[in-house]
Amino acid sequence: MAEQHNRTGSILVVDDEASLRETFHFFLSREGYHPVLTAGDFEQAFATLTSTPVDLVISDIVLRDASGIELLKKARQNGIDSPFIIITGYPDVDTAAEAVRYGAFDYIVKPVDKDALLRSVRLVLRQRHLERLKVTAEEERERYRLLLDTVFRSVTDAIVIVDDELNIINLNAAARQLFANLLPGFDEGTNLNSTIRSNEFSTLRTDLLRVLQTGEDVVEHRFECNTIDNKPKILSICTSPFAEGGAHGHGAVIVIRDMSVCGEQQRSRRSSFHRFIGSSDVMQAVYTMIENVGRVDTTVLITGESGTGKELAAEALHYESNRRTMPLVKVDCTAIPENLLESELFGHKKGSFTGADKDRRGLIMQADGGTLFLDEIGEISAMTQLRLLRFLQERTFYPVGSDTPMTVDTRVITATNVDLREKVQQGTFREDLYFRLRVIDIPLPPLRKRNGDILLLAGHFIKKFSEKLHKPINGLSDDAIKALTGHHWPGNVRELEHLIERAVVLCEGVTITTKDLPQDLTKPVDHIDMKNHFKDQEPARSIEQPIGRLDSVALRILGTLNKCGGNKAKAARLLGIDRSTLYRKIKEYDIDLSTFSLE
Ligand SMILES: Nc1ncnc2c1ncn2[C@@H]1O[C@H](COP(=O)(O)OP(=O)(O)OP(=O)(O)O)[C@@H](O)[C@H]1O
Numbered sequence: 001m002a003e004q005h006n007r008t009g010s011i012l013v014v015d016d017e018a019s020l021r022e023t024f025h026f027f028l029s030r031e032g033y034h035p036v037l038t039a040g041d042f043e044q045a046f047a048t049l050t051s052t053p054v055d056l057v058i059s060d061i062v063l064r065d066a067s068g069i070e071l072l073k074k075a076r077q078n079g080i081d082s083p084f085i086i087i088t089g090y091p092d093v094d095t096a097a098e099a100v101r102y103g104a105f106d107y108i109v110k111p112v113d114k115d116a117l118l119r120s121v122r123l124v125l126r127q128r129h130l131e132r133l134k135v136t137a138e139e140e141r142e143r144y145r146l147l148l149d150t151v152f153r154s155v156t157d158a159i160v161i162v163d164d165e166l167n168i169i170n171l172n173a174a175a176r177q178l179f180a181n182l183l184p185g186f187d188e189g190t191n192l193n194s195t196i197r198s199n200e201f202s203t204l205r206t207d208l209l210r211v212l213q214t215g216e217d218v219v220e221h222r223f224e225c226n227t228i229d230n231k232p233k234i235l236s237i238c239t240s241p242f243a244e245g246g247a248h249g250h251g252a253v254i255v256i257r258d259m260s261v262c263g264e265q266q267r268s269r270r271s272s273f274h275r276f277i278g279s280s281d282v283m284q285a286v287y288t289m290i291e292n293v294g295r296v297d298t299t300v301l302i303t304g305e306s307g308t309g310k311e312l313a314a315e316a317l318h319y320e321s322n323r324r325t326m327p328l329v330k331v332d333c334t335a336i337p338e339n340l341l342e343s344e345l346f347g348h349k350k351g352s353f354t355g356a357d358k359d360r361r362g363l364i365m366q367a368d369g370g371t372l373f374l375d376e377i378g379e380i381s382a383m384t385q386l387r388l389l390r391f392l393q394e395r396t397f398y399p400v401g402s403d404t405p406m407t408v409d410t411r412v413i414t415a416t417n418v419d420l421r422e423k424v425q426q427g428t429f430r431e432d433l434y435f436r437l438r439v440i441d442i443p444l445p446p447l448r449k450r451n452g453d454i455l456l457l458a459g460h461f462i463k464k465f466s467e468k469l470h471k472p473i474n475g476l477s478d479d480a481i482k483a484l485t486g487h488h489w490p491g492n493v494r495e496l497e498h499l500i501e502r503a504v505v506l507c508e509g510v511t512i513t514t515k516d517l518p519q520d521l522t523k524p525v526d527h528i529d530m531k532n533h534f535k536d537q538e539p540a541r542s543i544e545q546p547i548g549r550l551d552s553v554a555l556r557i558l559g560t561l562n563k564c565g566g567n568k569a570k571a572a573r574l575l576g577i578d579r580s581t582l583y584r585k586i587k588e589y590d591i592d593l594s595t596f597s598l599e
Contacts, residue, residue: 009055009125012037012082014045014071016064024058031118042066049075051382053430054082055128056121061088061095061107069095072102077403078383079390083124087112139435146298146439154292158256161242164212166193166205169251178256181227200225204254207239211252215241222259234259274316276309277460280450286313286442293440294320299392301377301437302415304444306578307494310415313442314373317413326370329363334376342384343400346391352401362399364391367410377414377437378423382430388412389433412437418580447489447496454485457493461500462512473504477513483522490557490585491577498576520556557585 011033013024021038028036037052039045042065048054057075059068072084083105088095099107106120152159158175162168168190171179179186183201186192196205200223207218218239225233236259242251271279273287293300294317302310311330318328336344343353347362364372374380380388391397392412396405414437423429447454458476466473476484480503489495503516514522557575564570572582585591 009033009128010035010037010053011056011058011121012039012045012048012054014039014042014057014059014063014068015087016040016060016062020060027114028121033121040064042071045071046074049080049082050078050386053427054080056105056124057082057084058117058121059084059086061086061099069098069102069104072099072104076102077398079386083128085117085120085124135432139432143435143439150293150296150298150440153296158258160254160256161251162192162208162254163251165191166208166212167191175256178258181229182225182233184228204237207237208252208254211239211241217241232260271456274319275312276316277457278450278453279456280445280452282445282450283453286444289442290316291320293317293442295322296440297321297411298439299411299437300413300440300442301420302413302442302444303420304415304417305446305490305492306417306581307492307576308444308446309493310417310444311373311375313444314371314375314413314415317442318371318373321371321411323370323411327367328371328373329367330373330375331363332375334379338381338384341380342387345384346387346397347399347406349399349401352399356401359399362397364397364410365406365408368408369410371411371413374412374414376416378416378418378420378429385430385433389430389436392433392436417578447492451485454489454496455481457496458484458500461497462504465501465504469504471504471507472510473507473512475511477511479514479522480512480517483514483517487521490581491575495576518556520559557582558591561591 011028013021013028013036015021015024015038018040021040025036025038037048037054039048042063045057045059045063049057057071059071061068063071068084068086072086075082075084081103084099084103086095086099086104086107087110088099088107089110096107105124108117108120152172155172156174158178159172160168160175161170168186168188171188176187183196186195192205192208196202203221203223207221210218220236220238222234222236225235227233236257237254239252239254242253269279269284270287271277273283273290276283276287290313300317302313304310314330315328318324331345333341343356343360343362345362345364347360347365348356350356350359374388387397395409396407398405420429420434420438424431424434447457455476462473462475465471484496491498499518499521500512502518503512506516507513557571560571560574561568564574568582568586569579572579575582577585
């Protein structure tokens with residue numbers, strides 16, 4: 001079984017002689033290794049290393065355009081840590097020493113003894129597998145630590161941790177704030193057994209002692225007390241044993257909630273937050289999450305369908321943080337050609353590639369002290385993923401073509417509307433980077449899940465566009481309201497914004513009516529005559545979609561696709577949604593694209 005397990009792992013064979021490559025490929029594959037990749041020269045080998053995770057490189061020392069050692073060096077300089085076995089024709093101490101100095105795992109002398117090579121391969125891959133397990137476990141642990149740390153620091157409840165003698169060993173910001181008004185001077189190191197004198201707070205001591213004695217939780221107690229300036233307060237406390245490493249009796253955790261402010265907080269439902277509009281429950285949770293996470297300097301991944309406000313969330317996070325007076329640099333990763341993104345982000349040295357005629361500071365440097373927002377992170381190349389990972393791990397980076405590391409203090413916030421987990425499973429997005437990015441995940445709900453916000457948003461956009469276009473529009477007719485609230489909103493708030501802008505342009509009175517809205521939003525599906533629906537759109541071919549499954553969204557998508565001759569990019573632009581959302585919808589509604597003459 002163990003043998004079988006070790007045979008998982010990708011191997012890259014680098015040799016400029018095709019016959020040798022084939023021989024290696026043949027016998028490694030026969031031994032069950034998969035995938036076995038091959039490269040005939042330095043460039044090809046390096047390109048494979050940067051685009052594919054490789055668990056072992058077996059490289060001849062002499063390559064046509066460079067040496068196996070140079071390949072090893074370049075790999076290490078670029079943060080690629082795949083182990084190397086170097087095959088050498090001329091065993092000499094210097095090359096062996098050099099290979100080992102740059103981290104080669106082994107070197108094997110020609111003619112290659114197959115058994116010796118296989119032994120070495122088995123050993124490397126076993127070690128690699130164990131290392132990977134260790135790294136994954138450490139990363140998961142680090143993620144949880146950061147998460148707990150974030151929760152600890154950002155919750156509004158006061159949390160106090162004491163040791164078994166009731167000395168405070170840790171307390172969060174909320175606890176410090178609460179103590180400042182109740183028990184001034186209480187901080188790390190204070191002994192609660194000897195310093196709580198007033199009867200008012202004796203419940204704290206009694207509950208802690210009980211937990212330490214029994215090892216069991218003491219559930220909620222509420223007690224009355226007064227602040228130092230004599231204002232009455234009601235505190236709710238819950239106490240639990242604090243077990244380090246699974247053992248009991250190390251201490252206790254006490255969570256204190258100030259019940260006198262709870263009612264006030266509950267009443268203050270917000271209908272806007274930074275540039276967000278929305279008063280639904282789900283948006284209240286988003287606002288609170290942004291407030292809490294904004295203050296903490298962790299990496300955040302914002303997820304959500306296109307048009308749900310991911311960019312607004314990134315802005316709000318920046319302005320909620322202590323970095324608010326420093327730059328917020330936004331990068332749409334799909335707007336910059338893939339081969340330029342790396343140097344745009346990390347900068348480059350003069351002459352590092354054709355067209356690099358002077359040194360250039362990267363965007364990451366421009367965001368020093370502030371925040372770098374990387375939108376559409378799912379689309380970055382393997383090499384940029386690798387560089388970004390190194391940056392997040394070490395906080396230093398190398399501009400393209402430079403050997404001098406740079407250090408910056410930049411917080412990274414990313415966003416995506418694709419399922420990154422799926423990309424990880426498909427092998428197109430690094431799992432280690434995914435874990436680093438989503439230390440905290442802020443999911444934004446689609447508009448159809450917060451129907452109550454539609455009219456609030458519509459009102460906001462009516463005001464915005466009527467002011468912009470100098471038209472005295474002040475509301476929606478009942479039928480228009482019905483149409484808006486009944487719509488599915490595949491393009492989310494962006495679609496609503498575009499639709500209201502269009503309606504304000506078309507509106508001739510002071511009230512937006514159904515005639516100012518797109519037809520597919522207002523006509524009940526049952527009454528849509530398919531032929532007439534598309535009559536002004538010159539169908540490329542007759543459309544024979546399964547009509548039973550179509551609703552107004554599907555019809556709109558279908559109509560637009562038809563108008564664009566099946567061109568999905570164009571259709572997505574016209575619909576105000578992004579391409580991946582359109583693909584999902586096409587799948588969801590089972591739309592048959594073969595009915596269009598594709599462009
Ligand atoms: N809750 C909201 N309140 C007000 N405006 C919003 C809200 N959500 C989104 N918008 C507006 O909708 C438009 C799209 O928002 P944004 O660009 O932040 O979406 P996104 O999720 O980043 O989309 P994509 O994934 O396509 O980049 C913007 O004009 C934004 O101002």
